Amino acid sequence: MTDAIVVEGVHKRYGDKRALDGLDLTVRRSTVHAVLGPNGAGKTTAVRILSTLLRHDEGRVEVAGFDVRGRAGEVRRRIGLLGQYAAVDEELGGRQNLEMFGRLYHLGVRRAGTRADELLARFGLADTGRGPVKEYSGGMRRRLDLAASLITDPEVLFLDEPTTGLDPRGRAEVWSAVRSLVGGGTTVLLTTQYLEEADQLADRISVIDAGRVAAEGTADELKAMVAGDRIDVVVRDGSQLVAAAQLLGDGAVVDADRRLIGAPAPDRMATLTRTVRALEEAGIEAEDIAVRRPTLDEVFLSLTDRRPERAEVAA
Ligand SMILES: Nc1ncnc2c1ncn2[C@@H]1O[C@H](COP(=O)(O)OP(=O)(O)OP(=O)(O)O)[C@@H](O)[C@H]1O
Ligand SMILES: [Mg+2]
DSSP: OOOSEEEEEEEEEETTEEEEEEEEEEEOTTOEEEEEOOTTSSHHHHHHHHTTSSOOSEEEEEETTEETTTTHHHHHHHEEEEOSSOOSOTTSBHHHHHHHHHHHTTOOHHHHHHHHHHHHHHTTOTTOTTOBGGGSOHHHHHHHHHHHHTTTOOSEEEEESTTTTOOHHHHHHHHHHHHHHHHTTOEEEEEESOHHHHHHHOSEEEEEETTEEEEEEOHHHHHHHTOOEEEEEEESSGGGHHHHHHHHOTTOEEETTTTEEEEEETTTHHHHHHHHHHHHHTTOOEEEEEEEOOOHHHHHHHHTTOOOOOOOOOO
8 A cells, every 4th residue: 555645855945945955754544643843844835735735846745645746636635734824714603614614625515514513523612602713712723623624534634733822721632633533544744843742643753854854753763863861960959050060971951940950871870870979979969860761852952953942050
């Protein structure tokens, strides 16, 4: 069976600006793939090309087995798109919006109505009454957007930053809606700036930066790739932070607010033992010491070569 999405060596320029610079991506059917990248990485550009809204300059792009340039119509029949910005009409109610989308996709009046009801029920929006969307919470709006992108029951669904701007509750609501889709066989490609979102939802993750893939794998593979466990030390007395950081060596990062120093721990237990001893000899009291795996945040920062902001340390 062919893959749901194939992107090979794709370039896209806006004037002089290179938005995509040799992007590669393969997504197997019925999986969730996250494209994770900072502002301006090229996520929306990629989604727009995949959903036939924008033409690429170079490279190969296939969705659901069809070339997006040569067979755009075939692709469009098989995809759904949730854009970065809402597509629903604020003045209309939820059901009215979905009916309108149904009519846009040439469902008959009756079919559009029943499809709207099915989707409202599925996304927990059935009892929102007739109130206009502008009275909805952020999470409800985004779920309605998601419902609208599913009107035609697409094989492949593109979600461009589905939860940006939502509070944790709204985010959790959207996550559970996305999870319920994949059980039904839909392939989902989602873009996000949230590592946690990629970790929660995606089977595989492509970290992109400056229009190309910096790393690809499962969340665990990515964590292992940057290798290296970390050691965290919280000192009791903030005035000893600098001295403690020096003991931990070159890679130490200080978070003054939390009185925390983080550093690489390549040999785990040996690092731990050495650190405990060195702190003791220097007369620095530690409130907490732990060795742990890197977080996805740390992986992301190291892969996209963006250093974490170092808190200012008063010397
Ligand atoms: N229409 C356009 N004209 C010129 N430059 C553009 C245009 N659209 C995007 N760009 C540039 O191309 C690059 C990639 O933009 P894109 O919107 O794909 O990034 P993104 O990863 O979606 O970012 P965000 O997280 O902010 O949504 C950016 O540098 C952006 O400024
Ligand atoms: Mg974007």
